Amino acid sequence: MYPGHWARIHPDKAAVVNTATGEERTYRELDERSNRLAQLLHAQGLRRGDHVALLMENHVAYFDVAWAALRSGLYLTAVNRYLTADEAGYIVDDCEARVVVSSRAMAEVAEGLPGLAPRCERWLAQDGGVEGYEDLDKALAASSPEPLAEEPAGAYMLYSSGTTGRPKGITRPLADKGVAENGAVNSGLQQKLWGFGEDTVYLSPAPLYHSAPLGFCTAAQICGGTVVMMPKFDPRASLQAIEDHRVTHSQWVPTMFSRMLKLDPGELAGFDLSSHRCAIHAAAPCPRPVKQQMLDWWGDIIYEYYGGTELNGLTHIEPQDWRERPGTVGKSILGVLHVCDEEGTELPAGEPGIVYFERPELTFRYHNDDDKTKSVQHPHHPTWTALGDVGYLDEDGFLFLTDRATFMIISGGVNIYPQEIEDVLIMHPKVADVAVVGVPHEEMGEEVKAVVQPAEGVAPDEALEREILAYARDHISHYKCPRSVDFEAELPRLPTGKLYKRLLKDRYWGKHDSGIV
DSSP: OOHHHHHHHOTTSEEEEETTTOOEEEHHHHHHHHHHHHHHHHHTTOOTTOEEEEOOOSOTTHHHHHHHHHTTTOEEEEOOTTSOHHHHHHHHHHTTOSEEEEEGGGHHHHTTSTTTOTTOOEEEEETSOOTTOEEHHHHHHTSOOSOOSOOBOOEEOOBOOOTTSSOOBEEOOOOSSBHHHHHHHHTHHHHHHHOOOTTOEEEEOSOTTSHHHHHHHHHHHHTTOEEEEOSSOOHHHHHHHHHHHTOOEEEEOHHHHHHHHTSOHHHHTTSOOTTOOEEEEOSSOOOHHHHHHHHHHHOTTEEEEEEOTTOSOEEEEOHHHHHHSTTOOBEEEESEEEEEOTTOOBOOTTOOEEEEEEOSSOOOEETTOHHHHHHTBOSSOTTEEEEEEEEEEOTTSOEEEEEEGGGOEEETTEEEOHHHHHHHHTTSTTEEEEEEEEEEETTTEEEEEEEEEEOTTOOOSHHHHHHHHHHHHHHSOGGGSOSEEEEOSSOOBOTTSOBOHHHHHHHHTTOOOOOOO
């Protein structure tokens, strides 16, 4: 289904609520505003397969734009709101957006975009007040609230996070059906695996430009549920939102778990989480002790999946199965898993290598970059594609991730995976966040270094460094232990949980011109 259906069934039900402002969009309002924008885009000349870009904070109007594209056969590119104008401008121009929608809150970046994307034809801003942009509300008021005569299904064309270079748009073919018929496909996993339905109240604490929050939020609306949207993650506010809105479903990244667990235990016990029946996490590997503590706290309601925006494959694990195999990200439910060495030879169970998903055909491509598309394909099997992760399969086909291939440290010829070390150090009570990188070493090639964000109120001094190093030696093999610790007030991690480790690593290798992309 889609908003037009639910606007007829329960027009006054909230499709989305902003936890900070209390502002909401009912299904009637969402249907009308997305229709008006779809009509505006059509009048502008946009047709099936054309592109729209969206640069906006977590705002209820985000869904007006998303559904306007999805019910018009258009590709929507949601742009990372934390990018600079140059970085955002690259994406807007590269995706060939003919219309851009932004907001007053994004004015500082938005005003620089027209000069960077000259092919774009129209610029609209929610709440007005952005130089060079039309006021979105005024433009919609002049547009028809009726649905388009034909409503082909659109899709998202989102960009990779750019941790290893310029981000690339990930394109999949548009469905050959209307938006109403396509809804069941776009919410099928959420319904089958996690029980999304008309009674779902879905908490989204992450930025909407990311593929999982945006996809899960629109899936909840396809099912007729309510999205409870946070402007940004805050551990206390998240728990309060579950209590206040009687949240049934939610999605998280591991750093959110870590930050909630570091709250005072007495405070944690004070929230009523009884409505909460399904918590989903993904986006980054979760340290085993962190997930174990979350299961002990919330019970067996925590589900995990592994995949990418490319959707070249997907694994899934239920809480009971994870307890039996701590650390696994599950078995494949989409595509066939293969683990191969650098030459492409398939490896036996228990041996780590590059993780590939096999699909019957190539299901995505990188926009305007055939070389990038080819680079993720298996050297001998073009329908096997990789996301750049290293891991291994056990005898029963459960996948365990080791690290990103690009982050592996080679010290004295020995492969060291930072994730294992990070998973240990994050459990230290004085560590708020941590990244482990390889730094130059004349004899060994690389040396292990920990970059630590101390917990609130903890002094980043030599005593803390000694304490962290001793803690590491007590918990992991000495050859894997960091040889030194540097401190940062805050690590370059986005609210999606993505750590821009390349930015840290480049500093130690003499590269000082790195940016987010």
